[in-house]
Amino acid sequence: MDSRFFTCSVSDCDNPSVRTGGCNICQRYLCATHVSPPFHTCDQTLDDKAYVAQIVAEINRLRSQINDMAVCRLVTSLSGKTCTIQHSDKVGQGALMGGSNYHARVLFGDGSSPWLLRVPRVASYEVGLPESLVEHLVRSEYATLTFLENTKVPAPRAYGYGIRGRDKEDHGVGVSFLLMEHLPGEAWTGEGTREQKAKVLSGLASILNEVAQHPFTKAGSLVPHASTLSRVSAVASDRFLALTHDGPFDDAESYYASFAEQYLALICGRQLYTEYPVDAYLVYRFLKDNVSQLASRDANGSGEFFLKHVDDKGDHILIDENFNITGIIDWEMARTVPRSEAFGPSLVTADMNDLCAGKVCLTENDQILARELGKLSPQLADCSVDEKARRFFWGLALEPDWADAKPLAVAILTVFGVDQRWEEWREHALKRYGGDGRLQRLLRGCS
Ligand SMILES: [Zn+2]
Ligand SMILES: [Zn+2]
Structure with a gap:
């Protein structure tokens, strides 16, 4: 059987359900066929x-x-x-x-x-x-x-x-x-004066510097282990909780490739991006082909991995009334990752509006954190060079509609060095990957 989270709840349907596409109203998991009208008509716009x-x-x-x-x-x-x-x-x-x-x-x-x-x-x-x-x-x-x-x-x-x-x-x-x-403290909303934000990011830099003192030899997620308390095992999904656990990995390239490959397999299996499978496939195929761009950033420190929170939107940081960090919570998606990903631009310093709108840029907070890291370790500040890892993992963000996913696809191409309009790139990509059997099947399914 294919890798699936659930089987479609419609009787006699044996298809895998669309991941994260269950319906709380009719309390069912639904496959790509049954998730839409006329089979499924629940109104998802709730007051x-x-x-x-x-x-x-x-x-x-x-x-x-x-x-x-x-x-x-x-x-x-x-x-x-x-x-x-x-x-x-x-x-x-x-x-x-x-x-x-x-x-x-x-x-x-x-x-x-x-x-x-x-x-x-x-x-x-x-x-x-x-x-x-x-x-x-x-x-x-x-x-x-x-x-x-x-x-x-x-x-x-x-x-x-x-x-x-x-x-x-x-x-x-x-x-x-x-x-x-x-733990005591309030979740940080990202609000505050410039000084207050800088104080939180300075506290975060100290924490990241502490994380940097504890390297691992594999990429993956920790699991309990009798004699050593914990060991690195398979990666615990991604921050969208759309992936099956996979790994661990000895090198950065196979670690990144496994994410892209899982997305490709799920797109082909009609478990993700069911509304625009060909476009989504092309984007993840491109990412899989370009994982060396991510992995090569750690050429000097290859083989070293560091714990990363992963779901680090800011509200994972608890602060007191003086903007001192009292704790970091919600570690269930944490994994050990290459150095540049562990200490480079992540969600905590992203402008979420720009990220979702597909605007490619290092933000003011990216720069403040890099500066604070630089005060502690020049090597850590060097990780803040580009948005590649942030864009790679944000991907198409499970957007249900291509209109919302397209700016994200364009941002991915831009950050990975493509200087073409989407339509132009897509045409070339369809030719370049023309021999890819999975793509051919998707194209036949869409015709
Ligand atoms: Zn429903
Ligand atoms: Zn079904």
């Missing part, structure tokens, strides 16, 4: 009230799977203290629900600092996390936090984890989960 109702319903579905007593038993065995679990179905500001995880507070009878119970959003059809990926993400985040405990990176302490249905790792909680420290 605020309907959106809140949908999230509350999801939280209730998830809560019905969580055995609070089993959580408390485990917490008591780990801490020696009695506790209660405080759930919340708040949506919006102050909510404990993140993009891919639900959280509940673990409150202790003696009033000591609460813990967090962190549970991947397996009850959301839209988030669409298959069990196999959830297992890897939970194990990987636990191992990453365990690793960080022995560094100066401020991250929550991990107290335990559980994997549903896995003998020694199950704990009877009913879902896969992580138990962790609840």
Whole structure:
């Protein structure tokens, strides 16, 4: 069977579902055929009230799977203290629900600092996390936090984890989960004066410099390991959670190529970019052919990899009222990556509007972070040369419509050195890749 997250929920349909394309309204996973009218007609444009109702319903579905007593038993065995679990179905500001995880507070009878119970959003059809990926993400985040405990990176302490249905790792909680420290601080929104932003980025530079003191020999994601606490294993998906775990990798080129190849296979298998498969295929084929442009940036330091947060949009940074960093959270997609990717321009210093609009540029924040890194290590400042890695991983951003994806495709071509209009490049690319069997099949499917 092909690699799939879910099989289409329509009876008698054996197609893989479109990744991250499940519908919370009719509560189904749908394949490329059945995701659109006339087979699927749910109106996805929700007003605020309907959106809140949908999230509350999801939280209730998830809560019905969580055995609070089993959580408390485990917490008591780990801490020696009695506790209660405080759930919340708040949506919006102050909510404990993140993009891919639900959280509940673990409150202790003696009033000591609460813990967090962190549970991947397996009850959301839209988030669409298959069990196999959830297992890897939970194990990987636990191992990453365990690793960080022995560094100066401020991250929550991990107290335990559980994997549903896995003998020694199950704990009877009913879902896969992580138990962790609840760090103080507010998520950084990127707001603030120039000085305040510079202060956060200066704090971040110190943290990145600490990360640079801990090189790895492979690219991948950490998983728990008996004797060494953690080891590098397969990459835990990408930040869109659209990929299956793959790897680990000994060199930068095969690491980057595996991402592009997974996208190519998923486009051909009608699991991603089902509305514009030929254009998406051409873009990822181009990226796969150009991974040496990414890998060659680390020619001097090849074979060295460093832990990268990956989902680093800014709200992963917790700050106090004086803009001091109190912690870095949400490590489930972390992976060890080549030096230039680890310390070069990433999402935290991107202008998200420009990124999504396809504007190619190093931002003011990119430059501030590079300057702060330069004060600590010239080698780290040198990583801030171009946007290639940021554009490579932002890709076509799972945009459902070509109109929104096209500026991203053009930006990718630009940053990788193509000086042609899209239409012109596309025509040449169709000729250049004319012998590619998968492309031929896609073209036949579209005719
Ligand atoms: Zn639906
Ligand atoms: Zn179907």
